[in-house]
Amino acid sequence: MKxxxxxxxxxxxxFQEIYGNWTERRLTQEEAARVLxxxxxxxxxxINRYEEEGLEGLxxxxxTQASFRRAPVDEVFALTEQYKSxxxxxxxxxxxxxxxxxxxKRSYTWVKxxxxxxxxxxxSKKKGVHRKRREPSFLPGMMxxxxxxxxxxxxxxxxDLIITMxxxxxxxxxxxxxxxxxxxxxxxxIKEVISKKGLFSSLYTDRGSHYWHTPEAGGKxxxxxxxxxxxxMRHLGIDMIPAYSPEARGxxxxxxxxHQGRLSKELAYHGITDMEEANRYLTEVYMPAxxxxxxxxxxxxxxxxxxxxxxxxxxxxxxxxxRTVSSDNCVSFEGKTLQIPTDEYRCNYIRIKVRVHxxxxxxxxxxxxxxxxxDYDPEGQWKRREKxxxxxxxxxxxxxxxxxxxxxxxxxxxxxPI
Numbered sequence: 001m002k003x004x005x006x007x008x009x010x011x012x013x014x015f016q017e018i019y020g021n022w023t024e025r026r027l028t029q030e031e032a033a034r035v036l037x038x039x040x041x042x043x044x045x046x047i048n049r050y051e052e053e054g055l056e057g058l059x060x061x062x063x064t065q066a067s068f069r070r071a072p073v074d075e076v077f078a079l080t081e082q083y084k085s086x087x088x089x090x091x092x093x094x095x096x097x098x099x100x101x102x103x104x105k106r107s108y109t110w111v112k113x114x115x116x117x118x119x120x121x122x123x124s125k126k127k128g129v130h131r132k133r134r135e136p137s138f139l140p141g142m143m144x145x146x147x148x149x150x151x152x153x154x155x156x157x158x159x160d161l162i163i164t165m166x167x168x169x170x171x172x173x174x175x176x177x178x179x180x181x182x183x184x185x186x187x188x189x190i191k192e193v194i195s196k197k198g199l200f201s202s203l204y205t206d207r208g209s210h211y212w213h214t215p216e217a218g219g220k221x222x223x224x225x226x227x228x229x230x231x232x233m234r235h236l237g238i239d240m241i242p243a244y245s246p247e248a249r250g251x252x253x254x255x256x257x258x259h260q261g262r263l264s265k266e267l268a269y270h271g272i273t274d275m276e277e278a279n280r281y282l283t284e285v286y287m288p289a290x291x292x293x294x295x296x297x298x299x300x301x302x303x304x305x306x307x308x309x310x311x312x313x314x315x316x317x318x319x320x321x322x323r324t325v326s327s328d329n330c331v332s333f334e335g336k337t338l339q340i341p342t343d344e345y346r347c348n349y350i351r352i353k354v355r356v357h358x359x360x361x362x363x364x365x366x367x368x369x370x371x372x373x374x375d376y377d378p379e380g381q382w383k384r385r386e387k388x389x390x391x392x393x394x395x396x397x398x399x400x401x402x403x404x405x406x407x408x409x410x411x412x413x414x415x416x417p418i
Contacts, residue, residue, distance in 0.1 A: 001337070004060075008058075008059060008060065008219055011058065012055045012058050014035075014036060014188075015036065015046060015058060016055070018032045018036055019046075023291055024322050029043055029044065029268060031182070034164055046058060046287065053339055063371060070105065071114075071274060079099075079114060079115075080115070080118050080120060081113070083095060083120055084120065085270070087255065087265075088120075089265060090261070090262070091112065091261050091262075092108070092112045092115060092121055094258075094261060094262045094265070095111070096108050096111050096112075097293055099111060099384045107249070111260060119381075129367060134169055134301075136168050136169075136170075136298075136299060137166075137167045137168040137298075137299075138168065138298065138299045138300040139168055139298055139299075139300055139302050139303055139304040140169050140171070140197075140303050140304060140305065141166070141168075141198070141200040141201060141304035141305035141306075142167065142200070142297055142304045143166075143168070143200075143201065143202045143203070143204055143241070144164055144165065144166055144193065144200050144202070144203050144204065145164070145165050145166075145167060145168040145203075145205075145251060145252045146162070146163070146189055146190070146203060146204075146205055146252075147163060147205065147206060147249060147252040147253075147256070148160045148162045148163075148181035148185065149161050149256040149259070149260070149262070150181070151161075151189065151260050151263070151320075153177065153263060153264050153278070154264070154267055154268075154272070154273050155268065155273075157273070157279075158179040159177045159178065159179065159275060160177070160178050160180055160185070160188050160324075161175065161176075161177055161181070161256070161263075162174070162176055162177075162178060162181060162185045162186075162188075163175050163189075163256075163259075164189040164192070164193050165253065165254065165255060165326060167204065167251065168298040168299065169295055169296055169297065170294055170295055171257070171295045172250070172287050172290060173192065173196060173197060174188075174189040174192040174193055174290055175282045175283070175284075175286070176188070176189070176282060177278050177279055177282070179275075181208070182210050183227070183228050183229050183319060185243075186210055186211070186229050187229065187232065187317040187318065187358050190203075190232075190233075190317060191314075191317050191360070194308050194313060195308070195313070197305045198305040198306050198307045198308050199236060199237070199238070199305065199306045199307075199308055200238065200304065200306075201238070201239065202238065202239040202240070202241055202302050202348075203238055203239070203240050203241065203244065204241045204243060205240065205241070205242065206222055206243050207240075207243070207244070209227070210227060211227060211229055211230065211240070211242070212227060212240075212242055213225045213226075213227060214231065219237050220242075221242045226320045226401075231320070232317050232318075235316050236301055239404065257293075258290075258294070259290075259390050263282075263286060266281075266286065284371070299380075314359055315357055315367075317360070318357045318358060318359045319357070319358040320355050320356070320357055321333065321356045321358070322353055322354070322355055322356075323353075323355075323356055324351060324353055324354075325340065325349040325350055325351060325352050325354055326350070327350050329348055329350065331354060331356065331366060333364070333380070336357070336364075336376075336380030337380060338366060338374070338376055338380055339382055340354075340366060340374060341373075341382060343373070345371075349368065349373075352368065354366050354367060354368050354373065355367040355368075361378075362378035363375065363376065363377055363378055364376040364377075364380065365379070
């Protein structure tokens, strides 16, 4: 029984008792009205309605009449049909954001109750015990979260969604799909943030093997033995913070809950099944709309981002491996043979320590100290630079070669004093 109906029944029983005392002259009208909590004039109206219609006459007429603010039946029918035909399975908040963009004027509560009354969405379960949440950072750029979620974003395909978001404002700076989360995807997300906003102070991550070395499963991370990603963050001066439980990453976990509830349905709605097209939709449509709806102002004005002034960001946000050059001026790297081309600085690089850089697109480079020796494609084939290509195509190249050969054939004449 609803609360209003129960109060009606209680009021009728109380009136019957007070009415009996009044008819037996144990109470005056003023005393009876005071006991009921009404004025004497209202009590006299109750008496007239009771004597004419009985207890049914005491019912509040407002409960039997439709409110003038009630939505028309046609509007309710149109809303439910639209949800069933095109948005079935969407949660109420997600559906309401599209409903309001399309010009809907009703409140969120009305939409939620309408869908619940028709059985189209279920009521959420009662939340658990109260826990005090960690306060967000004061300024944008003080702390960023990076995490990945593996999910069936497109029917029959499981991809990893990588997001990099701000702790202070909840703004998403980078979102993209990839086949599998790893070092390259982490570098890509950080590069997009630095290119857009600049350097930030700290990064909050899980204890994935591409972020941290963990000597014991489930134990503490080894901060003195950084991974490739940790080495790059240390180079940039970004402090890395490990999370030891899913609850510690509550902000990114809640964001993924929203994305899993919305993004897969939007991709299906637009008929997107290709990863490249899905990444384009993320960048151009979904992420701006998400930030507009969920982004909040920071607790303080200003920013902790520092503009990136360097030019070699790709050579920092990459894997770096040390190798020793073999006797044929080649470097072996993961089954590939990288041939070092001749240059004007050294006759050879035999037994010299060099660095192999592997970038996020799979291409490779060789470095000797700060100097780049050569670039290679993902298969290990040397990529000639434009200057070298021009010299090879120059018509004077053969002339200078013959001249050099003739010069070397000239006999040596020692210098004799006069």
